[in-house]
Amino acid sequence: MSELLEVLSAKLDESQSGLAKLDSYYAGTQPAAFLSPKSAEALGNKLRVLSVNFPKLTVRSIAERLQVTGFRAIGDDNADTDLWRIWQANDLEAQSHLAHLDALVYGRSFVFVWAGPNGPRVTVESAKQVTAIFDPASGEVTAVLKKWLSGTTHHAVVLEADKITRYAGKENALQVVEVLPNPLGEVPVVPLVNSGRLLDFEGVSEMADILDLTDGLNKIMSDALVSSEYFARPRRWVTGMEIVEDDDGNAVNPFSSEANRVWQSEDAETKFGQFDGARLDGYGDIVAILTQQIGAISGLPPHYLGLNGDQPPSADAISSAEASLVAAIFGKHRALGRRWAKVADLVMKVRDGQNTRDFETLWKAPDTRTPAQVADAAAKLAGIGVPLVAVLADPMGYSPSQITTIMQGKRAEALTASGADLSAFLVSE
Template sequence: MNRVVLPDNDLGWLNHLAIRHDRDLPVLRELNDLYEGTAPLHYIHPEILREVGERIQAVSLGWPMLAVDPLEERLEPLGFRYPEADEPDPDTPPEELASATADANLMRVWQDNDLDEEAQLGRLDALVMKRSYLAVGTNEDDPDTPLVTVESPLEMFADIDPRTRRVRAAIRRWAEDQDSLVRLPEEYATLYRPDATIWYDRGPQGWREQGRDEHGVGEVLVTPLTNRSRLADRYGRSELTAPLLSLSHAANKVASDMMVAAEFHALPLRALFNIGEDDLVDDKGQKQSALQVIMGRLLTLEGAGDGSEVKPYEFTASSLSNFHDSLNQLAKHATALVGLPPTAFGVVTDTPASAEAWRAAEARLIKRAERKQVPFSGSYERMNRHVRRLQDGDWDPSARRLETIWQDPATPTRAQAADAVRKLFGDGEPIITKRQAREDLRYTPGQIRRMEAEDRAAAEADPVREIVRLNATGGAPPTERVPVTEPAGVG
């Protein structure tokens, strides 16, 4: 067996990763085209396409998009936290609250890098094209806010060590449009190594180094956001599996056939008997072929040549119900394959009878979203450890215990969620704290901090009323409950 020899210099790694990325790009582009609905259709004979020309366009039902989007819509991170982190002092001024907890710091970096929007795009690319990437870099203008970007697998590739499961090196390549009169390099690249990030451009003589950042972290500052990785395949797999795609191609074929049938059979076809080829002319006297006449939904049948009169006839229009039944059956198989309700593809219209029935129909989709949260959390947490390393200049051991807070992938109504929290935090001895109740209601950390500040302001304005309320609702521990005494002279 041939032993793989890894490059021993930066330029060698650049060329090695570029070759591996080029080998992977055709599959990634095909998956992207399938999601966008621009991939060529299957199961349609080329002769049929040539026959109908541009008159009938092939139909794409977009099932790959409908299979991926509902899953991505249920993956929404709300923040990050340390499990053992203490709550900040209630007296902490609001302007210092952001630096009082690591959670607030990480969310500040997250928002400063526009990851509220960018991370969503990364999760979508990971579901469609097997993976996307999170890249971290130093920020010369603000060292406390490292640069974090989300990269497409069409532009970035990372080599993973099969022993440590960590990234050994990564490359990002992109091209610039040549709109300027000044001739610019057409291709650029960034090479990520454990102790440095290096920038290149490509000229007539090949790759040329343009600069480098010697960060000395000891790890490649690129984290793959991998979908459906396997023990023997750490580079991930797409949600657009072969069974789903075969069903999607079949449905597109049936839908295209339905449009052809609608063109030729669903509308009444008229016929003229005792008409020959020499009689087929348009309004300008130009001779037409039989196919051109058929395209106009007029069938001509030549007579016996005995001068018989022309006889018109109209055929009965065809029904398209057989196509509808085929699409319904394919939709049921496809939605069962991806764990979606039968109505997700817009073909089956039998909606569940109640909210409980609807939730039961979404059970597999909810579980799939919860399973996706586990590996995606690991990628976000590793990215945050890189952020803390650039901020602090050293590794934070407690950062290995970071947790990612996710939006509930289920779809309970607002009233159902509030009722469940009220039962846990209601009358009597509460099971959860007020902060936990607000987290369960999926308020963001910023909203919770603002509500807590308003609670403190209300307590300062009327302390006695606040004590009474806490004692009545169990908001304070029994040892902290203060009995309310009647004023002197009463009773």
């Protein structure tokens, strides 16, 4: 193997442990961090994993609102229909959601752009199979590796600015299969990085800050179940009754059989009683505190966390409560928008050989709006002279293809209303 392949392979292998941990938290299968052996024994070893899966809720709440609706060249008011057609041809309406999901879980995902049989080919890749080397000075990608297993054969591809090298063979004895020149002059891979700071080239998981709080919450829930199982049910006591022992000298419970619903004794001095069951109110209080802390750190609104009680919030209350979450998503738009714009740039270079335009990514509005609010905002914008195309994009939130269909319909309506006869412009054969 080449030295570059060895370096990239070692980096990919080193990342697997951390990615597997994040996987377990997202799936809710992480081991109980604080479940003691005695607690497990009290539950008959039946409770091995208990997860209140707020990490998954955090990721999905953000990913659901990261929806790309198109691309527009800087200085152009209209969305680029050619780019959107390529986007749909590569099923990126669905795949982009998965890319955002993985970027939020792992801190990064990757988008590959190359030539396909029917035009530019764009694929979304996981950080579990792909790793990259970044220039520490500029943060640009200098080399990318993808490794995967097909049957019993290991495959790898190393992408560089000047060439693309494919490998195959045994895991530690990969052989060069093919070397392709890279006419783009740059690595055709765009990392979607969930970065929190300037030097976070590898990204940070959106779940990172609430993992410990989630473990604490799971511990409290486990304790509550242990108390419910072992202490909360009333315990009875009896005095003045002769203790019967077995052959080994162990006390025999005369009321151990389930059939003995009624306790009775022939001794008049025997007394029966019942201890009070354990109260679980304290657990509820701690659960509420931990849940509030998770909400404060993650930005999830109270009604996502079940903290509003039985009273449903109003539309205005929902908008106010979601302000922190929406602000965070606008931040994701800025960071990920430039990454998707780079994907658009590579798509144009693959298709045309060059690209002289700079693109911006168009997103669906992330805030919660009622149809009445959207219609009212659109009417006011149209009333002050904002072009219909811009109004349809925001606040109406239509995709470029939908806007094109609406504009064609408007033009057809205008022609019909004017009674114009276009037959004179038709050239007869």
